[in-house]
Every structure is written in structure tokens, then in C-alpha cells.
Amino acid sequence: MMRNGAIGRAWLGVRLFTGFLLIFFALLPRFSSTYVVYLTIHILILSLFALGFNLLFGYTGLLSFGQAGFYAVGAYVCARILLVRPSLLLGVVGGMLAACLVSLVVGALSVRHTRIYFSMLTLAFGMIIFSLAWKWRDVTGGDDGLVGIPRAPLVLGPLAVDMTRLDHYYSFVFFLAVLAIWFMYRIVTSPFGLTLQAIRDSEVRASFTGIPVRAHRFWAFVIAGTYAGLAGSLLPPLENTVTPPVAHWTTSAEPVLATLLGGIHSFAGPIVGAFLLFVIKDLIVRVTIHWSIVLGITVIVLVMGFRGGVAGVLAGLFQRVVAVKVSRTPEPIPVGSEGEES
């Protein structure tokens, strides 16, 4: 009943477009340069990082400034595993699980607060992890970081896929990213995901209906941390090194910027934002090294005028087009995708 006529056709369009994007990015290494492939791997990594962040921010209403901590745990643990045992899957899964474990502890403590106190607490935990990465030389290599990390082969039973070729590694990252994006979509459309949004919109009402608010925030935190860990563990095999800046709070700002750029209240927002962030950066640095002033101005303009981000603006247009097509029904379709709560 909901998806008849114009709305149904519009959704079909969305699905076709998604399918086209999947095929395009799956085949990307066949028709583009090594540099583009390398850049796209970075975009995919940031997409996963930001997607996890936005489960906390856009869906649950908690602004974390410490996500780089979990990102770094993933990166460092993956690097250490690969230095001892060169198996890509072992490294990535190990890094992700380690980040998941750390976020269980940090999350249990952090969700005791909300709003600015939550942001400050996550900042403190993130910087605790940064100071360990920086000073705990025996484990992390101190300010030199860990170097010479191999892009180990993907070992699946008797099979071993060589990963020294960048396009192979791209396919591996792309496969994991699609899996993780699909899984996140299932999360946010599940009863759990809808409950998170209910908590975001009104904590009091949510708790009156019997929802265990803190437990929901906790699990959202753990999922976000695990996604950050997955993203982080994909980094060392690409770059062959890990250094303490991956844990710094300025790294925590990257998923924040990507999400803001793409759109906080759209599922695809963080992915669109990660893409735009890298493309804008790449275009600007060809002209000037001062790209962060451009980024800063972009952030200010977005916050002042377009709090729905680029994806939010597109989603609004999409809904408006659909609304015009079904305008025979007397009641207008609500266009509100900005959802400003104050």
C-alpha cells in the first residue's frame, strides 16, 4: 500500500542506482589508475569509520570525539598481528575484535553521560589511547610508530590470495565495505535502530515506554567502536606503517566532518561525505596547500545553512519530486529530513 505508483517507481530507481554504483565500484580497478584505486580504498575506510560514528551521532544523538581511539586500536592490533603472522584476515578480524573489546569497557563508562559531558568523556578516553600509542614504546613503537607491516596474503583454508597487488587489496576492502554497509543498513532499519532514533528524539518518552535507554546507547557505542576498529585495521596493510596521529583527536574529527558534509540524518550521508571529503581535498591540494581553510568554511556554511548535508539536500529533492507525483492525495508528504531537535 505504501509503495504503489510513483513512490514505488522512485524506490525502484534508487535500487537500480545502487546496483549501478556497486558494479561501477567493483570494476573500478579495471579502468582507473593506481592512484584512483588507492584514493578509493581510503574513501571506503573513512566511509566505514563515519558510518559507525553516525550510528552514535545521527541515530542516537551522542557526539563522540574519541572515535580515533578505537580506530587506532584496530590499526595497531592489526599491525602487530601482521608483523608476527602474515595473514590478512587474521589481522583485520583481530583488530576489529580488539576495538570491540575496548569499546565494551569505554562504552560502559561513557554512556553514563549524554550531551557535552559525553563528548568530553569520549575525548578523554580517546586521548588516553593516544598517549599510550605515543609513549608505550615496547608495544606501539612510540612516536616512530610501527613500520614494515606487510600486506599479507588472504589465507582461506588451502587458498592464499596475493595482496601485494593493489587491485587485489581494493577488492578485499570493497567486499568488506559492502558487507559492513549492508549490515549497518539492517541495523538502522531493525527495531533496535528505530529504538535508537526514538531515544534521540525524546529520551524521556522512550524511557516511559519501557525502553532500557542506557543499554541501547551502550550497544550503539560498541557497534560504532567495532566499525571504527574495522576501518582502522584496513589501514596498516595499505600504508605499511602506523603512527600515533591515527589516535589523535584530530583524527576523531574526520568522521565528524564526513558525516556533516554528507548528511547526518541520511543513511548514505557518511559515505557520500567521505567521498566528497577526499575529492574536495584532492582537487584543492592541486591548487593550494591550504585546504583546511576551505574545509573550515565548508563546515561553517553547512552548519549555518544546510544541516541536512549534501545527502539531506538530495533526499529532500527526491521526496519533493515524489510528493509532486503523488499530489492527487490531499495530504502532502512531509519533507522534513532535517529533524532539528533543540
Add this chain to the structure above:
Amino acid sequence: MMNTVLYQGLVGISLAMYLWLISAGLTIIFGVLGVLNFAHGSLFMLGAYIAYTLYGMVGLPFGAAVLLSLAVVGAVGFAMERFFLRPLYHVDEAYQLLLTFGFVLVLDDAVKILWGGVFKIPPIPAFLDGAWRVFGRPFPVYNVFLITVGLLVGVVLWFLFERTWWGRIVRATASDREMAAALGVHVPRVFSSVFVFGAMLAALGGALGTPVRVVAPGIGSAMIIQAFIITVIGGLGNLKGAFVGSLIVGVLSAYGTLFFPVFELFFIFVIMAVVLLVRPQGLFGATR
């Protein structure tokens, strides 16, 4: 040994005075406007750069350079509040935080464009040069000057907020802005004045640092994290707490570099997290 400990304590107190100047502004702005200003460290940095230019390059007297840098940074603060923050008071506070973060990116890069990379340190003004013997070691007169200024600012702030008409209006607005507005207080004007005042305090910290600290593009983001720690320890929005918090962090990092240099940063952030978990209102926050 005893002398070393005492001397290092004094070094810590002079470090605490920069921290006090920057965190006082941060905590006042948070207390009244409810905005956690990420760009506060960048205003500190801007104050340092302008004072450096006027004093170290143009050759103005030190005092005049400091006062002029306060005026310029105050104007920048006014523009930030009036044209950018004010339209955002009605939306989620996360957006205010993100806006100030946007300003961090802009100001840090603008400074790089205008002034280039790292600078040499200009000479200490003659009348503040030299050293006194304290605890058997030479203690720079400039540090004595800093401690004096810090304490003076403390007294002035106390007087302003507790004894003047403006202070009463600000405190009334902080505790209930709707009620204050109903009583005829022009709340937006109070917000502007408080923001400008806080920005000038940050600039004062930055400007006074020029003859002894490195003036570099990164100092803003380094300072803002310290200021966050201090305001959290002392209680967000609590002025007295910010003063004691600055002393704690300043003295602790002075001893930290002496006794356990490796995990100094680690301990400071652990303290921040523990305070947030056990006493989120801060060590001295009881009223707010």
C-alpha cells in the same frame, strides 16, 4: 632535593597562569552561553601572533602590543558570536560545537597563510628581563610578572562578577536566561559581551606568552585540549574551579616532566576521565 621540588612547583605555577587565562574565558563562555568553544585555543593563538607582529616585528612597546592584540581578537570574537553563533542558539548544541570547530580549521590555516611557519621568539622586554634567586636557583622575572598578572586577573574577574552591575546581569542570565529576559535584560547583548570578554582573556594569555613560548600554528589546538581538561576538572562553567584546575594541571605537568615524563599526558587524561565519571560537576561545582 627539597629546593628542586619547590622550584619546580613555582615553574608549574607560572605555567598554570597561561592555562588559567585561557580556561577562564572558556569556562565563562560555557557558563553563560552554554557553548563549548573549540576555537578558544585558536583565539589564544591569534592573540599570540598579533602581539608577536606588533612587538617583535613592528617594534611597538610590549604593553601596547598586548592591548592592541586584545582589541583585535575581541573584534574577531564579536564577529564570531554576532554573525555565526547567534543564529544557532535555537538548534542542537552539537551544531554550535561543530561551528566552532569549523572556526578552528579556518583560523589555524589563516594564520599559516598570513604569517607562514614557525617563528623565532622575540626578546623579553627589558624591564621584565633578568632573574631572581629563588630556592637557590635563578627564577626568571618574567615568570614572576606572569604570576602577578594571573592573580590580578583573578581578582579583577572576582570583582567584575561579584561586585558590579554587569556581573550581576551576567550571573542572572547564566542561571536563567528566560527569566532575565523577562526582567528586561537584553540577553543577546549580554551574550556578545561575555563572548568578547572571554576571547580577550584568551588573547591575553597568548600575547603574554610571545616572549617566552614558541609562536606556531599548532599552539591553538594544543592549548584547547589543556583548557578542556582544566574546565572539566574544575567544573564546566565554574570560574573558581578553572583557577584551581589550572594550578593542578600546571603544577602536575611541571612535576610530571621531572619525575615521570613518559606517562604525564596519560595521567592527566585519566584524571579528566575519572573526574567526569565520579564528579561530572567538577571538583568545585556544587552550584551549577
